[in-house]
Amino acid sequence: MKIYNSYTDQLEDFIPKHPGKVGMYVCGPTVYNFIHIGNARPVVFFDTVRRYFESKGFDVTYASNFTDVDDKIIQKAFEENIPELELSRFYIDAFLKDIASLNCKTDYIQPKVTEYMQHIIDYIQALIDKEYAYIIEGDVYFRVSKLKDYGALSNRDIDELISGSRVNVNELKENPLDFTLWKKTSEGINFDSQFSEGRPGWHTECVAMIDDIFGEEIDIHGGGTDLKFPHHENEIAQSKVIHNHRVAKYWMHNGRLSMKDVKMSKSIGNVILVKDFEYKMPLRYFLLSTHYRSPLNYSEESFLMYVKEFEKLENTYKSVFFKLDIEDAFDDNKEIQNEEILLTINDFNENMDNDFNTANAITALQALLKFVNQNIRKPNNLEILNEAYLALKYMMDILGLVVSISRIKxxxxxxxxxxxxxxxxxxxxxxxxxxxxxxxxxxx
Ligand SMILES: [Zn+2]
Structure with a gap:
């Protein structure tokens, strides 16, 4: 099995730290709004990664956080005149409902920043103790220049970064690149610490939570490509100081979703919210139809094609299901022997093994659909249809695609x-x- 590692920019063999186990973490949302279909891309993709590992028998520990302390949350809570935690709790529930509607598993570890505050504070203190962080008037900064290979993930050079960075507003920092670990503030929700009353920086939150949940370098850290710099770079910087490892052996980044070639973003206003989107399963199908590292463009016209394609999948699935059901011919334990079916499964697996190429895996799924349609009306072929159905179910379970149909009475x-x-x-x-x-x- 191969994974494209963003850290080394290479396709690498996947060798888990512990045989048979996978530890993975994906950066989760800052909860102050409903998610749009672009936000759904990493959630759907990494859910599919998890499903594939599980189908191969791996014991997967999957964690993804909720950033429930943030300036944007405070701002919105202030506007709506409700406590911050009430607001964040509302949007956490909304998020889980939205991703469940896309058939993403929700039974994963969901750390929240507010629940990890002491661990985050201890983490920052450890960085100070190692002289990689310093306090100025209650704010704590990470000393970027002290770390030799800062920029390794995003392939940036410290000197270039410094000369390219604008003169920072905060003149007190030693270096404009130094990032905030703790911000002193009395506005909105804040927490007591030995540095000051304030709030942690986003980059420390993820890395401190990973540290507490996994206690070691994890196998996979995922997130959108927009997070590579500075967020993930800064996670790595801190982890190198504290643990001398880069948080994860494999870093995976998905491309962004654009709308008519413009980045989908709340600030531009070109967003389609998942909760308002009618076509939930076609959306999942659409998100997986392009390789995760490639950018993906949404337009109504092109999306319609995926709605139709999913409809075909739905119809084929239903027809084979019906035929087996009406003849009471389901056999879940049947070994698949038909060569043509075995070839499509093999093709599917090979593509999933090759850096989770769901786009090509879906092509294998389509070949199987074609096979089913060619065979559905042939006489005395229930055994073959049963095998095709099992293969179809196998692929759809991994891709997380569901067709709702119930058994006949x-x-x-x-x-x-x-x-x-x-x-x-x-x-x-x-x-x-x-x-x-x-x-x-x-x-x-
Ligand atoms: Zn993160």
Whole structure:
């Protein structure tokens, strides 16, 4: 299995730190608003990564945080005249509801900054003790110039960064690149510490939470490519000082989603909120149809194509499900033997093994759909259809695509059988009556 590691800019073999186990962390949202479809991209993608690992039998520990202390949260809570934590709790619930509607698993570790404050403060203190951080009038900064390979993830050179950075507003910092670990403030929700009353910086939050949850270098750290610098670079900088490792062995970054070639952003106002979006499963399908590292462009016209494609998937799935169900021919334990089906599964797995190439994996899924459609009407092929159904289910489970359909009732199946035998014996009036009943019951 290979993963493109953003840290080394190379496709590398995936070797977990502990055989059979995967520890992964994905930067989560700052909760002060509903998420838009661009925010959903990393959530859907990394949920798919988790699903694939789990399908291969890995024991996955998946964590993703909620930033529930932030200037934007304070600002919005002030505008709405409610406590910050009430606001953040509301948007945490909304987030979980939204991602569940896209069939993302929600049973992962969800650290919140407010619940990790002491750990974050201790982490900052440890950086001060090692002389990689300093306090100026209650604010704490990280001493970037002391770290030799700062910029390794985003391939930036410290000297270039310094000459390129604008003169900072805060003249008190030793260096304009030094980033905030703790900010002294009396505005909004704040916390007591040995530095001052204030709030932690975002870059320390993630790394301190990872430290507490995993206690070691993790396997995978994920997030949007926009987070590479400065957020992830700064996570790595702190971790190198405290633990002498780069937080994660593999860094994975997904490309951003644009709308008509413009970045989807709340400040521009070109957002489509997940909660208002009608096509939940087609959206998941659309988000996975492009390689995660490539930028993705949304437009109504192009999206319509994915709605239609998903509809085809839905119809094929339903038809094979129905055929097996009505004949009571499901066998979940059947070993897949058909060569053509095995080839599509192999193709699917190979693409997932190759840096989670969901785009090509979906092409394999489509080949399978074609196979099903070619075989659905052939006589005496229930075994093959059962194998195709199992393969379809396998791929869809990994991609997190669901088609809602329920099993036929026993009594309806009996009516269906009677109808079939009436047709066979050319008893057309009985057959017509039974057919009518089946249509009325919604079976046909
Ligand atoms: Zn983060």
């Amino acid at each position: 026993k009594e309806d199946r009996a009516i269906y059988k009677e109808w079939q035998s009436a047709r066979k014996s050319k008893d057309f009036s009985t057959a017509d009556g039974l057919r009518k009943t089946l249509v009325e019951k919604g079976v046909l």
